[in-house]
Amino acid sequence: xxxxxxxxxxxxxxxxxxxxxxxxxxxxxxxxxxxxxxxxxxxxxxxxxxxxxxxxxxxxxxxxxxxxxxxxxxxxxxxxxxxxxxxxxxxxxxxxxxxxxxxxxxxxxxxxxxxxxxxxxxxxxxxxxxxxxxxxxxxxxxxxxxxxxxxxxxxxxxxxxxxxxxxxxxxxxxxxxxxxxxxxxxxxxxxxxxxxxxxxxxxxxxxxxx
Ligand SMILES: [Zn+2]
Numbered sequence: 783x784x785x786x787x788x789x790x791x792x793x794x795x796x797x798x799x800x801x802x803x804x805x806x807x808x809x810x811x812x813x814x815x816x817x818x819x820x821x822x823x824x825x826x827x828x829x830x831x832x833x834x835x836x837x838x839x840x841x842x843x844x845x846x847x848x849x850x851x852x853x854x855x856x857x858x859x860x861x862x863x864x865x866x867x868x869x870x871x872x873x874x875x876x877x878x879x880x881x882x883x884x885x886x887x888x889x890x891x892x893x894x895x896x897x898x899x900x901x902x903x904x905x906x907x908x909x910x911x912x913x914x915x916x917x918x919x920x921x922x923x924x925x926x927x928x929x930x931x932x933x934x935x936x937x938x939x940x941x942x943x944x945x946x947x948x949x950x951x952x953x954x955x956x957x958x959x960x961x962x963x964x965x966x967x968x969x970x971x972x973x974x975x976x977x978x979x980x981x982x983x984x985x986x987x988x989x990x991x992x
Contacts, residue, residue, distance in 0.1 A: 802909035824883035845869035850992035860989035910966035914942035
């Protein structure tokens with residue numbers, strides 16, 4: 783597989799670069815990037831320099847520090863955040879646990895309360911992830927969400943993480959037009975890494991905002 787790049791920068795009016803691509807994680811250099819050690823937590827921190835950050839699934843920084851932020855996913859949602867007025871930006875890893883525990887709201891609360899963002903200036907884009915067409919879950923997971931659909935034929939639930947995330951950000955008064963979600967489903971697209979599809983053989987998608 784070559785390197786496929788999903789570019790989301792146009793959603794940010796090219797004021798910041800945001801993309802997701804497939805690449806082996808061994809090539810990521812901690813001297814160059816801010817790399818979270820992800821644990822499906824809802825922890826978000828503010829960083830000013832490259833390095834490895836333990837037990838976090840979301841990073842925030844500002845244009846003035848010029849630090850590229852990385853998140854790694856394989857079906858979970860990579861969320862990109864940018865305030866075009868303050869020039870603060872962030873990246874979040876949101877699977878079902880992160881979405882249930884509102885990790886994105888933790889990131890947005892840091893932007894709004896610590897760095898004086900106005901919700902109307904915050905742009906949000908979701909990269910490729912497993913979509914409601916393919917994200918089958920049991921009730922033990924489905925019970926936490928509203929955007930679920932029951933397939934009565936086999937008694938399975940299908941979950942839309944993007945709809946869950948969208949309804950969370952609308953509650954924060956971020957306008958609908960500031961939200962964008964990739965239509966690419968990682969489970970169906972062979973250009974994507976999918977843990978559901980490929981299990982332990984799967985690599986990771988690298989989300990980067992800089
Ligand atoms: Zn699908």
